[in-house]
Amino acid sequence: xxxxxTSDQSHPVPAESFQxxxxxxxxxxxxxxxxxxxxxxxxxxxxxxVLSLFLGGLLVGGIGVVDRRENFIWFLGQxxxxxxxxxxxxxxxxxxxxxxxxxxxxxxxxxxGRGPDGRAVRGEAPPYERSxxxxxxxxxxxxxxxxxxxxxxxxxxxxHTPRRRxxxxxxx
Amino acid sequence: MVTGGVLLALGAGATAAxxxxxxxxxxxxxxxxxxxxxxxxxxxxxxAVRLRTLERYWREVAIMTxxxxxxxxxxxxxxxxxxxxxxxxxAEYAA
Numbered sequence: 122x123x124x125x126x127t128s129d130q131s132h133p134v135p136a137e138s139f140q141x142x143x144x145x146x147x148x149x150x151x152x153x154x155x156x157x158x159x160x161x162x163x164x165x166x167x168x169x170x171v172l173s174l175f176l177g178g179l180l181v182g183g184i185g186v187v188d189r190r191e192n193f194i195w196f197l198g199q200x201x202x203x204x205x206x207x208x209x210x211x212x213x214x215x216x217x218x219x220x221x222x223x224x225x226x227x228x229x230x231x232x233x234g235r236g237p238d239g240r241a242v243r244g245e246a247p248p249y250e251r252s253x254x255x256x257x258x259x260x261x262x263x264x265x266x267x268x269x270x271x272x273x274x275x276x277x278x279x280x281h282t283p284r285r286r287x288x289x290x291x292x293x
Numbered sequence: 294m295v296t297g298g299v300l301l302a303l304g305a306g307a308t309a310a311x312x313x314x315x316x317x318x319x320x321x322x323x324x325x326x327x328x329x330x331x332x333x334x335x336x337x338x339x340x341a342v343r344l345r346t347l348e349r350y351w352r353e354v355a356i357m358t359x360x361x362x363x364x365x366x367x368x369x370x371x372x373x374x375x376x377x378x379x380x381x382x383x384a385e386y387a388a
Contacts, residue, residue: 155341163341166350170337176314177330183317217315252317255324260317263331270338277342284345 135283144279149203151271154278163284167274174267175202182252182260184213190226195261201268201275215239217248332361 140158147154152168155161178186187209189196199206218226220239229235234245252260311318320327336357340350 162347166341166347167338170334170341173337174331174334177334179314181318181320181327184315185317249312250316254321256317256319256321259324259327259331263327263334266331266335270335274338274342 137280137282140278140281143281144275147271147275147278148201151203151274154275158278158281158283160284167271171202171267171271171274172205174270175199175205175264178260178263178265178267179209180260181263182257184209184217184249185228185251186257186260186264187213190214191228192261195265198265198268201272202264203271206264206268328362328365329358332358332365335361 140154143154143157145154146157147167150168151171152164152166154164155167156164186192187196187199187206189200189210196206196210199210214226217235218239219229219233219235219241220226222240228251229241229247231247232244233247234242235248236242251257333354336354340353340357341347344350344353
């Protein structure tokens with residue numbers, strides 16, 4: 122057990138501890154790592170912030186902003202939000218893209234819809250409206266920034282320094 | 294003005310059966326306003342991690358959000374001046 126260093130006897134500086142379980146939980150669900158470490162309010166705020174950024178990106182740019190096939194580099198950042206990013210991408214790839222007979226998966230053209238088997242259907246509306254220009258860029262950026270911020274939280278949970286509690290005590 | 298623009302965007306999407314989180318918002322004219330919710334989200338997460346105590350949390354979040362927005366505006370102005378004044382002067386001088 123690491124001992125705490127002291128700057129002076131009245132204000133001991135808590136030692137940093139290595140918390141891999143908290144880091145894994147933070148990677149699975151934003152904020153769960155800090156809640157596991159007893160910092161419930163921080164965990165709730167982290168979760169609300171990260172998920173708001175991610176869902177905000179989907180709201181602004183639509184489901185097309187999370188695409189590991191066409192925007193792989195950006196998806197690497199989005200994946201840091203956790204399984205929710207992979208889930209959204211899975212839904213995007215399997216439910217909203219055209220599945221060609223040769224196995225290729227692609228975005229529907231503006232004049233083609235998607236049949237129940239995933240094949241293209243000419244003359245129908247596309248399965249979703251794809252975002253373009255700044256709206257697409259900002260939606261992608263929102264979701265990626267969410268992942269980047271969760272990375273900070275994962276690292277903070279992994280190398281955790283217990284914070285001083287407020288005067289009223291408790292986990293807040 | 295921002296609220297009206299957002300409502301207009303949502304209304305325009307609603308007539309075409311806009312589906313939230315699937316279809317994009319029609320905010321092409323108000324893209325710059327998205328700086329505010331992004332700055333707020335970044336501040337919420339950053340301060341939740343960095344503050345020793347959460348006693349003045351929301352005040353700190355408001356301050357950081359304001360700092361980010363002002364910094365981005367100043368950065369934009371600086372880049373605008375650089376491109377429209379300095380680069381233009383260099384181009385005219387070189388010619």
